[in-house]
Amino acid sequence: MIDLKKVFEHVTIPMSVSEPDYPNRLLYVNKAYCDLVGYSSQELIGVNPGELLQKPPYTKAREQIRAKLNNYEDSISLVLNHRKDGSTFWNELHLHPVKENNVCIYWVGTPVDVTAAVARSAAELEKVITTLKNNVSEIKTDIIEKIVIPTFNKRHRQNKRESAQFYTGQTHS
Ligand SMILES: Cc1cc2nc3c(=O)[nH]c(=O)nc-3n(C[C@H](O)[C@H](O)[C@H](O)COP(=O)(O)O)c2cc1C
Numbered sequence: 001m002i003d004l005k006k007v008f009e010h011v012t013i014p015m016s017v018s019e020p021d022y023p024n025r026l027l028y029v030n031k032a033y034c035d036l037v038g039y040s041s042q043e044l045i046g047v048n049p050g051e052l053l054q055k056p057p058y059t060k061a062r063e064q065i066r067a068k069l070n071n072y073e074d075s076i077s078l079v080l081n082h083r084k085d086g087s088t089f090w091n092e093l094h095l096h097p098v099k100e101n102n103v104c105i106y107w108v109g110t111p112v113d114v115t116a117a118v119a120r121s122a123a124e125l126e127k128v129i130t131t132l133k134n135n136v137s138e139i140k141t142d143i144i145e146k147i148v149i150p151t152f153n154k155r156h157r158q159n160k161r162e163s164a165q166f167y168t169g170q171t172h173s
Pocket residue numbers: 016017018023024048049050051053054062063065066069079080081091093095107108109110111
């Protein structure tokens with residue numbers, strides 16, 4: 001018989017196992033999970049990990065995870081987690097129900113630290129926003145040069161003509 005607990009201690013991918021129903025308290029965490037979040041297994045066992053790792057009391061991601069848990073469905077969610085030392089990481093959390101005779105008996109969680117990828121996406125998004133802002137500024141300049149200034153000059157010429165007509169009493173241009 002394979003001692004899976006011993007094997008999982010050496011798996012470098014963080015792993016956790018929880019009870020099947022709310023509040024889904026943790027029953028097992030491997031070493032890689034403890035290394036990722038900075039808490040010991042003693043601190044994690046018996047705890048709902050969301051309560052410990054997610055700081056804002058309510059987020060859309062949290063609501064989505066809960067809905068999937070209630071339906072015993074697989075899910076992949078992106079959620080900001082806080083380590084014990086206060087630092088944060090973006091957790092791409094994979095949750096999978098372990099079923100026996102179609103009844104959920106455990107949940108397996110595999111968090112993936114995707115902080116670097118999120119930072120890259122944010123930087124790319126910022127570049128796109130900067131380009132858009134520059135384009136908008138060029139379009140604004142174009143509109144000013146091609147529409148606003150000519151319209152202003154036309155009105156100005158017309159006003160000048162009208163005031164000249166007023167003072168000279170001329171009615172034709
Ligand atoms: C096995 C398992 C592992 C989980 N691991 C994490 C985790 O590492 N980080 C996290 O933010 N939430 C994790 N969650 C989700 C939260 O514990 C919680 O279920 C979720 O945020 C739903 O919110 P609520 O329980 O506060 O309603 C895990 C859930 C399960 C079932």
